Amino acid sequence: MASRAVLPQNQLKGEVKQKNVLADGRGRRVLQDIGNFVTERAPQGKKSITEVVNAAVGKEKSKVIDKPKKPESVIVISSDDESDESKPVNRKISRKEPNKSFTSVLTARSKAACGLINKPKDLISDIDVTDIDNELAVVEYVDDIYKFYKLTEDEGRVHDYMDAQPEINAKMRSILVDWLTEVHRKFELMPETLYLTVHIVDRFLSKETIQRKELQLVGISAMLIACKYEEIWAPEVNDFVRISDSAYLREQVLAAEKAILRKLEWHLTVPTPYVFLVRYIKASVTSDKEMENMVFFLAELGQMQYPTIVLYCPSMIAASAVYAARCTLNKNPFWTETLKHHTGYSEDQLRNCAKLLVKFHSAAAESKLKAVYKKFSSLDCGAVSLLKPAKSLLS
Structure with a gap:
């Protein structure tokens, strides 16, 4: 606040005397504003009001300093005067728990629901810890998503249908898948497209009897559908006509495409082996590019063979491919608790x-x-097909 001007002492005494007379003659003395600085010293033997106040404040401070305090849960970082270490400390900060992100809370709840936290930490690895800040990885829901995949994989699974096909057999199917693998590589398509193509072929053949000359037409039409479903830039119909040496007309390919979609009731969102392969390779923890190529090599060999598709579900084919790849590359142990947790299969079930x-x-x-x-003997695939097969499983 603004300080008032200090009047000369003789003028101040005159005003005081005049005011005392007006106040019934009572002996009063004007108390100056203690916020003002005193320009003149008090008479000897007497202390000014400022000195009295300072002395009182000093006593109170000494009492506060001498009085023991209970320990508080604070961290002292410095005192008011850094040059004097003996002075009392005033600046303090409180100890607070770090705030947990919403993502970490949901992840912890999901793992608790799956029973992951009940397992020893040294046995089961958290394979999603590096993706916790990646929204596209959806680590909060990924475990529930794959549980749903395993519950619904039997709905689109095909069973033995060759007995209902009088003009085709398992060997013809293998020849078709082998040719589709070459077409897939020629067009440089996504791996998801190949697995979905084979799945569409098998589901259609399990529902519809066809002639031998129509088998290749079913294959290119199924790949056309899979490309439209998976690819950003799908090949055109004329591309499939040319790559089949113009064995079919454009109108025949479009008619076959419509027939397949009607027979499958447009149900194309199904868990193929590729869906599980991506997750199980990640659960392998120590996986590298060689491990990944070996897994895909074995999985594509499996889907080309009719007995594999008929006998085993997609998740088991994927888990078995990972297990066989680890055995081939001598990854010890061949099967871990982390893989068992995420696949749901034991080593004996996959053998x-x-x-x-x-x-x-x-x-x-x-x-x-x-x-x-x-395909897998090339350098871009690590030449994994040239490696020796797993002796531990062949014996």
Whole structure:
């Protein structure tokens, strides 16, 4: 606040005297504003009001300093005067718990619901910890999504249908898938497209009887549908006509496409082996590019063979491919608690399917159907098909 001007002492005494007379003659003395600075010293032997107030404040401070306090949950960082360490400390900060993000809370709840937190930490690895800040990874829901995939995979699964096809057999189907693998690589399509193409072919053949000359038409029409579903830039109908040596007209391809979609009731959102492969490779934890290529090599060998598709569901084919790949590359242990948790399969449950995949691997070099073998013998796929098959599973 603004301080008032200090009047000369003789003028001040005159005013005081005049005011005392007006106040019934009572002996009063004007108390100056203690906020003002005193320009003149008080008479000797007497203390000014400012000195009295300062002395009183000093006593109160000494009492506060001498009085012991209960320890508080605070962290002292410095005092008011950094040069004097003996002075009392005033600046303090409170200890607070770090705020947890909404994503981490949902992730913890999801893992608790799955029973993951009840397992020892050294046995099960958190494979989604690096993606916790990646919105596209949806780590809050990924476990529930794959539970739903496993519950619904049997709805689109095909069973033995060759007995209902009088003009085609399992060998013809393998030849078709081998050729579709070459077309898939020629067009440089996404891996999801190949798995969905094979799935559409098998589901359609399980519902509709066809002639032998129509088998290739079903294959290119199924790939056309899969490309429209998975690809950003799908090949045109004329591209499929040319790559089949113009064995079919454009109108025939479009008619076959409509027939397939009607028979499948436009139900194309299904968990193929590829859906599980991506998750199970991630659960392998120590996976690298060689491991990934080996898994896809074995999985594509499996889907080319009719017995694999009929006997085993997509999730088991994917898990068996990971298990067989770890055995082939000598990844010890061959099966971990993390893989068992995320796949839902034990090592014993996968052994038969894995043996079948390894047998396909051992026979791939001598087989007449070499599309998958050649694909994975190239350098861009790590030449994994040239590696020796897993002896532990062949014995």
